[in-house]
């Protein structure tokens with residue numbers, strides 16, 4: 001019995017060993033130079049997360065493919081396909097990165113036919129040596145930070161799919177081999193006219209050049225390319241009329257020419273949708289199309305707007321010869337002029353009243369129980385200076401025209417809509433000067449008086465500070481029914497693009513940039529923004545519902561509060577001015593209430609404390625129970641040894657802080673987040689102490705005193 005059993009077991013064992021060996025030998029198939037190139041690639045790309053688990057035992061050709069990584073190999077052990085995608089967080093690689101060495105390494109993978117490096121923060125020029133990758137058939141480098149001119153793709157004779165969308169390449173069109181079938185150059189810096197050779201690319205199936213600055217006419221032959229299915233030329237500055245005799249290719253099933261400066265009638269094949277062709281043509285000046293979704297002719301004829309507006313606006317109106325358009329534009333201008341006139345009269349009156357009374361700084365009260373240092377009167381004076389200095393250097397407030405905003409936000413197209421809610425709609429847009437803005441569209445209440453609106457705008461025009469997402473200007477637009485009654489107000493804000501403070505605490509790439517000094521500086525920024533809101537008028541703007549995910553950082557890591565309160569005006573008893581918020585939002589009366597300045601102020605301090613706690617520990621404070629536990633733990637460690645404190649703080653900032661600096665910050669956070677609101681310090685005290693933290697830190701850093709670190 002045992003003997004007859006032994007053979008199958010032995011066979012099974014041998015089989016297992018062989019299959020293991022054969023697997024092992026497969027994994028060794030990739031030639032040493034190819035896997036070396038992969039490891040070098042990982043280093044050059046600064047260790048993106050999808051590659052983090054690679055080690056010298058990794059069998060690259062047998063990795064399961066995932067949405068962020070896939071590798072394919074030939075039977076001879078050469079890599080033929082490589083796909084790596086980042087998480088879309090999109091912060092750029094460090095200053096040490098070199099796109100030149102990236103492509104040197106890539107060209108060692110000389111059997112590569114398909115390469116995708118997407119959303120990896122790659123920056124710099126696309127070097128000419130890319131042509132060495134001559135076997136490449138598909139190249140996707142979208143959503144990175146490539147800039148400079150396009151290299152010559154003509155030598156890459158096999159290339160049929162090229163996606164360089166979402167970079168900063170341009171301004172000239174690249175030259176391409178005739179083999180190209182898919183060409184995506186959307187969201188780059190292409191300028192000038194569409195090259196005629198495009199209409200000769202007779203393998204072209206998909207062409208996406210949207211969101212560039214292309215001008216001039218569209219070559220009519222483009223539409224009749226025999227293989228073309230997908231054509232997107234939207235959001236450029238393409239001009240002129242299309243010939244009415246234009247014909248469309250048989251395979252064409254999607255055409256988007258919207259948001260350009262096209263005029264005249266539409267050729268029949270792209271006039272309307274049909275069963276096999278979707279056409280998008282809105283926001284040009286086309287006459288055959290649905291007039292409601294087109295601009296007036298003057299919009300497509302004019303020269304680019306200069307920065308100063310009301311005059312050019314008048315000219316546009318008087319030159320237009322369409323009665324309908326004249327009526328509408330005239331109405332808007334009339335409305336704006338009328339409102340401007342009222343504004344002048346009214347402001348003169350109101351301002352003289354307000355001067356010295358309404359916009360004084362809040363007197364500083366010294367009665368609170370924070371057990372840490374208090375500022376001296378000299379410090380207090382310095383702080384008020386600080387409030388004023390913070391408002392310098394922001395572009396002057398101005399009035400925008402509706403046309404300028406329509407152009408900036410692509411006619412308020414849904415693709416520009418960032419968010420929509422009870423605070424109105426927010427659109428992303430680009431002004432003529434190239435700056436990015438956030439446009440907030442608000443409906444006016446029907447019964448709101450013009451005085452109320454103007455007074456309101458006068459006040460919010462003061463909400464401009466280095467540490468607020470500041471308002472840049474506004475635009476009042478006429479109603480659809482009655483052109484003399486304003487119905488919609490647009491508020492234009494600066495656009496802050498570098499993510500939130502929380503992103504910078506959680507995302508690995510951003511986290512590296514935020515060491516202890518940067519973290520304290522960011523919280524100081526928030527405190528300064530808050531101090532400004534509390535003192536910009538009397539009573540101040542409090543109850544700002546401060547949240548870490550609403551603190552935005554710009555490219556220089558300057559913190560800006562984005563969701564601060566828009567004021568509800570206090571009643572002015574003598575003048576009986578209707579002081580309600582003029583917009584059709586905020587059903588609940590609590591939001592933005594000024595009834596209770598003190599409570600709102602203490603609430604803001606509490607939330608600032610939570611932000612500081614998260615910055616110290618690197619973790620959201622969570623629910624009340626957890627918060628109490630963290631506070632207790634911190635309190636205990638304050639009285640214990642420095643090492644205990646070092647365990648609670650975010651591991652990312654270990655070895656980057658002076659112990660006394662951190663200790664002071666922990667004390668402030670504990671006090672601010674106190675349950676008893678009377679124990680919470682004033683904003684001035686918080687700010688003074690945070691600045692003291694930085695001073696300690698600076699002293700520590702410059703003396704390189706390592707003996708006190710955790």
Ligand SMILES: *[C@@H]1O[C@H](CO)[C@@H](O)[C@H](O)[C@H]1NC(C)=O
Nearest residue numbers: 046093094095096097512513
């Ligand atoms: C850049 O390279 C230098 C020298 O190789 C190194 O000291 C520095 O830490 C690197 N910087 C980054 C951000 O990787």
Ligand SMILES: *[C@@H]1O[C@H](CO)[C@@H](O)[C@H](O)[C@H]1NC(C)=O
Nearest residue numbers: 123124125145146147148149
């Ligand atoms: C490309 O970007 C880098 C880094 O932002 C910049 O230094 C360089 O001048 C840019 N090059 C071009 C041609 O715009």
Ligand SMILES: *[C@@H]1O[C@H](CO)[C@@H](O)[C@H](O)[C@H]1NC(C)=O
Nearest residue numbers: 085118140142162163182184
């Ligand atoms: C390039 O990669 C991105 C991300 O995976 C994808 O959305 C896009 O469609 C790709 N481009 C082409 C032309 O396939």
Ligand SMILES: *[C@@H]1O[C@H](CO)[C@@H](O)[C@H](O)[C@H]1NC(C)=O
Nearest residue numbers: 270271272273278279280281
């Ligand atoms: C075609 O249909 C799309 C929706 O599928 C619509 O947005 C577009 O306006 C239509 N185009 C025309 C010209 O009617």
